[in-house]
């Protein structure tokens with residue numbers, strides 16, 4: 001029996017692992033933000049199949065004495081006289097060391113030994129689901145929609161593919177990724193571009209007009225950080241390389257005005 005403070009810790013750890021391995025929104029549609037009728041249909045089909053064909057619980061048992069067995073995960077022998085785990089969906093032919101009863105994808109011990117069978121191996125529910133459907137990097141729900149966004153080796157609900165900082169929708173827009181997260185061009189400049197030298201470049205009326213348009217669009221979003229850029233004359237080379245241009249110019253903010261960027 002664990003001392004009571006360790007029991008609390010063990011319970012917290014179990015809950016945390018459970019949330020990761022068996023997210024509620026994978027288990028029941030009432031925990032999903034919004035499913036259309038056809039997504040709901042796919043959700044039900046997925047959960048039925050999961051229940052009938054995949055879900056199981058590992059059983060700890062004495063190592064059978066008749067013949068030597070290899071652990072299905074580490075491929076080392078399971079010593080006689082100890083314990084091992086079997087999973088009924090595999091019959092009694094496959095055995096695991098108790099410490100090897102882990103998800104084939106994340107390698108973590110399965111909470112309460114709940115496993116999901118797929119491709120001759122065991123998975124936590126999250127990674128079982130991920131082997132069948134894409135998952136949204138923003139809301140973490142399984143994507144049942146036919147259309148979704150794929151970028152930076154991640155997937156998103158189309159409507160959840162948004163700037164990581166200001167939440168502006170990015171579907172069909174130019175964006176720049178940093179650390180796997182997408183940013184709208186304005187936020188990217190604001191947050192990550194280098195500080196430029198101030199200059200007093202006189203602006204043409206076309207420039208002023210463009211500044212007003214972009215300024216008005218952006219006034220919906222507030223930035224905590226101060227402006228990083230100055231009014232300048234040439235379009236940044238790196239902006240072109242990054243494809244980070246708006247109407248032919250990379251637009252950045254300097255005090256109240258919007259300017260083209262120079263490096």
Ligand SMILES: [Zn+2]
Pocket residue numbers: 071072073074075076096097099100
């Ligand atoms: Zn093993």
Ligand SMILES: [Zn+2]
Pocket residue numbers: 103104105106107108123124125126127
């Ligand atoms: Zn896993």
Ligand SMILES: [Zn+2]
Pocket residue numbers: 136137138139140141156157160
């Ligand atoms: Zn989403």
Ligand SMILES: [Zn+2]
Pocket residue numbers: 163164165166167168183184185186187188
């Ligand atoms: Zn943004």
